[in-house]
Structures are given as C-alpha cells and as structure tokens.
Amino acid sequence: xxxxxxxxxxxxxxxxxxxxxxxxxAGVHTPLMAGISGNGREGVDSIVVSGGYxxxxxxxxxxxxxxxxGNDPATKRxxxxxxxxxxxxxxxxxxxxxGLPVRVIRGAGGDRxxxxxxxxxxxxxxxxxxxxxxxxxxxxxxxxxxxxxxxxAPASGDLPNIQASGPVPRxxxxxxxxxxxxxxxxxxxxxxxxxxxxxxxxxxxxxxxxAEGAHIRGxxxxxxxxxxxxxxxxxxxxxxxxxxxxxxxLLDDFTIVDALEGKKLGRLRLHHKHRIDLAHxxxxxxxxxx
Amino acid sequence: xxxxxxxxxxxxxxxxxxxxxxxxxAGVHTPLMAGISGNGREGVDSIVVSGGYxxxxxxxxxxxxxxxxGNDPATKRxxxxxxxxxxxxxxxxxxxxxGLPVRVIRGAGGDRxxxxxxxxxxxxxxxxxxxxxxxxxxxxxxxxxxxxxxxxAPASGDLPNIQASGPVPRxxxxxxxxxxxxxxxxxxxxxxxxxxxxxxxxxxxxxxxxAEGAHIRGxxxxxxxxxxxxxxxxxxxxxxxxxxxxxxxLLDDFTIVDALEGKKLGRLRLHHKHRIDLAHxxxxxxxxxx
Numbered sequence: 001x002x003x004x005x006x007x008x009x010x011x012x013x014x015x016x017x018x019x020x021x022x023x024x025x026a027g028v029h030t031p032l033m034a035g036i037s038g039n040g041r042e043g044v045d046s047i048v049v050s051g052g053y054x055x056x057x058x059x060x061x062x063x064x065x066x067x068x069x070g071n072d073p074a075t076k077r078x079x080x081x082x083x084x085x086x087x088x089x090x091x092x093x094x095x096x097x098x099g100l101p102v103r104v105i106r107g108a109g110g111d112r113x114x115x116x117x118x119x120x121x122x123x124x125x126x127x128x129x130x131x132x133x134x135x136x137x138x139x140x141x142x143x144x145x146x147x148x149x150x151x152x153a154p155a156s157g158d159l160p161n162i163q164a165s166g167p168v169p170r171x172x173x174x175x176x177x178x179x180x181x182x183x184x185x186x187x188x189x190x191x192x193x194x195x196x197x198x199x200x201x202x203x204x205x206x207x208x209x210x211a212e213g214a215h216i217r218g219x220x221x222x223x224x225x226x227x228x229x230x231x232x233x234x235x236x237x238x239x240x241x242x243x244x245x246x247x248x249x250l251l252d253d254f255t256i257v258d259a260l261e262g263k264k265l266g267r268l269r270l271h272h273k274h275r276i277d278l279a280h281x282x283x284x285x286x287x288x289x290x
Numbered sequence: 291x292x293x294x295x296x297x298x299x300x301x302x303x304x305x306x307x308x309x310x311x312x313x314x315x316a317g318v319h320t321p322l323m324a325g326i327s328g329n330g331r332e333g334v335d336s337i338v339v340s341g342g343y344x345x346x347x348x349x350x351x352x353x354x355x356x357x358x359x360g361n362d363p364a365t366k367r368x369x370x371x372x373x374x375x376x377x378x379x380x381x382x383x384x385x386x387x388x389g390l391p392v393r394v395i396r397g398a399g400g401d402r403x404x405x406x407x408x409x410x411x412x413x414x415x416x417x418x419x420x421x422x423x424x425x426x427x428x429x430x431x432x433x434x435x436x437x438x439x440x441x442x443a444p445a446s447g448d449l450p451n452i453q454a455s456g457p458v459p460r461x462x463x464x465x466x467x468x469x470x471x472x473x474x475x476x477x478x479x480x481x482x483x484x485x486x487x488x489x490x491x492x493x494x495x496x497x498x499x500x501a502e503g504a505h506i507r508g509x510x511x512x513x514x515x516x517x518x519x520x521x522x523x524x525x526x527x528x529x530x531x532x533x534x535x536x537x538x539x540l541l542d543d544f545t546i547v548d549a550l551e552g553k554k555l556g557r558l559r560l561h562h563k564h565r566i567d568l569a570h571x572x573x574x575x576x577x578x579x580x
Contacts, residue, residue, distance in 0.1 A: 175389045241493060286424070
C-alpha cells in the first residue's frame, strides 16, 4: 500500500492516543518503534517527537528535530555519528525537496511546554524547511531538520515565515520563485528517475536525485491546464526556468528549440508510458515563444 | 534615486487620488502617462489598471493585465504586436522572476465591480505570478501578466493559491521549493551580472538573465545567518539546490568541492567588491558536508 501523506481524516489535529500501538492502529504513525516513518525514496509521512534526543528543540510551531542512528539500543546514548543516508534521515530530506507534509506526533517525554501530559498527541502537519549536521552534545555528528507548522495553525501560515524565527527584518526578503509538487508530478519524475527531459542532466544531492515537475499548460487562470501526466515534464531547475520564461519550447515532433538562439537542441527524452498531449505543447509554444 | 518597491507609507491601501498628477506627487505611481512604472533591469514598482486594454480581466484579488506597446497613440487602438522586450513588459517579467511587489492602482475606467467611481485608488501590493502571450481581440499579439494580491488582503494570502482560480483540487499540489530574494541578494547578483559563481553559467530567458541568491549560512534558527553580501552567493538554480543539499561545499581558499565525487571543481568566481565571510563558508561546510 502506498505511504499516506497528510492528515488522517479520523484523527484531526489534537487527537490523543494512549500508546504507540494505538497510534499505529489509527494509521497516524505506523511503526511501533521507529520515531521516523518513511525512507529516502518515498519521503516521510510522520514522526514522533518525544524527547529521545537531547539536541531536539521545540518552539511550538517550529521544531528542530534530530535524525536517527548512532544510538546504543540498550542505553539510548549516542555512541557513533549519524548518516544522512540512513532511511529516516534521507526520507526527511526527500520530504523537504518535494514539499511533502509530515504528521507530527508529540509524546509525553518531550518539551514540557508543548508536549501532552501523558501518551501521544497528533499536532498537525509540518513541512521540512532545512537540514544540517552538527556535533551533538554527546560529541558525535548528528543531522537535524527544521520543521514548521503548515496551514490552518495559529502561529504559522501556509508559507513558513523564516524571518519570524531569525534576526532578519520582516521586509528583507520576498518569495522569488515557488516550485510546486503533486502526486502526478511525482509519477512523472519516477518515470525519468529524476533525469531532465530536456538536457538529460541528473541533478544529484547527498541523499539522491532532484528534479522539478513543469506544467506545460499552466494551472490557474487563464490557462486552466490539467494536473495530469500528459501535461507535465520532468526538468532540472535551470531548464524549468527556461521553459516557463520563453527560452525553450517544443515542436510537435518533440524537437527542443532554443528560442533565444533560434536553433534546435535535439529531441525531448520520452518514457514509453508518458503520453504528452500535443494540444498542451502547442498551447505552451503559442503562449510563450517570442 | 533608486526605484521604490512596496507600499508608500503615507498612502495605505484604499488611498484615493483625483488625478495622475496627484498619484505622481504622492510617489505612488510616478509616470504621468505610462501605465507601467519600471523596466527590465529594475523591475516594476507600480501599474495603473484603468480599462485601457480590452483584454484585461479583473477578478478582484487576481488581475489579468495586458502589457504595453502596439497601440496607436491617437486612437489607442491596437495596430501592431506587443514585444516582451518592451521596457514595461520586460519589467513585469523581472518582477515575476525576483518576486518583487507591485503597487496596483485602479482607475475609474476599469471593471465596474472593482474600480473606484472616479479618479484613482491604491489597491495594495500584488505579485506577478505568470506571463504569456496571445492574440488579442484586435488581432495582434499581446503579452499578459497574472497579478495576485499579497499578504494582508482579505481574499488572498502571502502565498497566492493557484488552485483557487483553476479547476485543480485544493490538495493537488504542495510547495516543493521556495526561492527568496532581498535587496542584498539583488546587489550580489548585479556584481556577477547573474552569472553563476560556481559553474559560470549565464541562464538566459526571453527578457534577460536569471540567477538566485543563496545564503551561505542559512537565515532563521538555528543558523541565524545574516542577510549581508558576505553571506550570499549568486548561483544558477541547479547549483543552488546542490549547495543547499550537501552536494557542493567550499574550502577556505574558495576551491569548489563536489562532495558526492570527492573531487575539486575549480575556484569560486569572485567579484572584487564581494568580500565573502570565511566564517560563513566554514559554517556551511561543517553543517552540510557529508
């Protein structure tokens, strides 16, 4: 069964659970032992924050969460470096790169200000904003993740405000570009194993490959393009910017044209299952070619 | 004097003006004739929506706005194709690429549902979400821009919801990646004329070059990096993803290291005015190198 991302309808924000077994039975956090549910291929659907790592910091709507690994199973003490490629850690990076929502469950062992008095509580969907490593209090390398509460929450918004937790003045930055993801986009990326359909580049980061989905005919007014595989390309970020801004378009035979130089750049890479709708290719060409 | 982006303090949302001369005197929209204030190098700080183009569409919090050019000055009728490289049009693309806020002023000639009964009204800050061309009602090519109301407004949020205006279900997409901009980042980009400091690529789109600013030491907790030129790199989007995700780091002599292959990739490009703080370079290396 596919991993389930997002809120479990029968367990809204604030739902409480007496034990890990109850959490698992409700589908809110399915592993009985692990604090992180997920892996580097799929991403992470839920985590439990319960004070197991002394380097965790809980600010309510923002959590600095320590990854897994390097603990002695008997004493729970850190005895070795953590690896970013460990499944749960690579999974949290995947969630960051894809913008996937993570269910956060707080347990009674965590920070007193934000944790339930006993058992476990589902505290809403968070997004992974950042990850980094440092030497933890035990003297070994740990990986940490900044999670921020999403939409519908009192202290935050759909757009996590990075200024709110730092010394940068509120007016200092604006959103320059937003890249969106969807289940359809994920399907298209998997067909190409994240390789760019335009330039064939495989952009690799420490935990695996990265690509973006580009809608050929845009969503929203006035284009009203559909979110279906036939309207999506798997592109590297550079070619995504070019494709969206009139530097590249496609001919009906999927020849790639450099609109600025007026020359052909070869053919679009195509997976046999990927049936691109030519009506969208023509719409893009007519609306974006200069 | 530098172009002023954002709200003019003495003219909050809803402020009214009797004439274009009053708008100019208040600094809300300085040109007396042109509907677009700005150009492709700086971006656009304000526009006037007053029904001058029959292809405009006003939805209140979203406006489909037609660019300039191709009009007969005497009759105001479209007599030729518009060009995306015309100053105001290229300026709106720059505003889209940099996420710059645009002051929108509605005049009495616009859509009755949203326009003032007489004179002009400042209706808040919008962001440019998209641009495209089409054949306008007069039979010539026009360029159009989708603007959406920013933060603090009733019908929208800081994150324009593209689903709200299209047929795509609200849950279909999530934000995968957000690229932010600031005055400091713009300064650094200008030093390099948008050329990537890591790979030297100049990513060009139809209206000019594109680059992203990367904070070496991240903003926000726990890094608390400053938004100053010594903490910013000018990167292409691909290298920005690599730099933020452990695939690339820098040595103290600005040698670029491919962390995945463990090999040196040459030196960082450096402008003579760009004094990068080595403390931030070390922090990035220590927190991101795997």
